[in-house]
Amino acid sequence: MRLTVLLLVLSACSAYADMSACACDPARPETMTVRPCSLCREAEKQPPDIDFFFLKDNNPRKPNRWLLLPRAHHDGVGGLAQMSRAQRTKMWRLAIERARQLWGDGWGLAYNGDKVRTQCHFHVHIGKLLAGVETDRFIVVSGPEHIPVPKDGTGLWIHPAGDKLHVHLGEQTTETVLFR
């Protein structure tokens, strides 16, 4: 019985590793035709000299969502850590600026953990924070340059709190705190 459970856990882990350790190569477009690479293909359509771009979430069940993506492929596991500190700060600043334009002080950002992400290309979800989602698992930071990089493959979600930011840590599925 115990062995069966262990085997199930192991097979689930390898399935996830296949998904997130994406084997796509921008130099070989034929490697990006699979569904988890659809955002990789969107990145390749962008002008080569830009750092970041916005996309409306194309999921018809999430009509109020936007995404922010880097043009470069920080794909698969640990995308945040693949960026330089300066790139991360710029990315969070852009995401917050757009989120505030869309939702005023009601905005939220979400980055899913490595285990639940279904697209290999790095992306941050931008939306309206739902009511009642607050927890006590957060740190308070004063600006985008202080948003940490999770080291354990978990995601994070962010929302304003006065003139500071809450960064909620330690969760895999984070985008569910945002209005669809």
Ligand SMILES: [Zn+2]
């Ligand atoms: Zn890909």
Ligand SMILES: [Zn+2]
């Ligand atoms: Zn990519």
Ligand SMILES: [Zn+2]
């Ligand atoms: Zn909070």
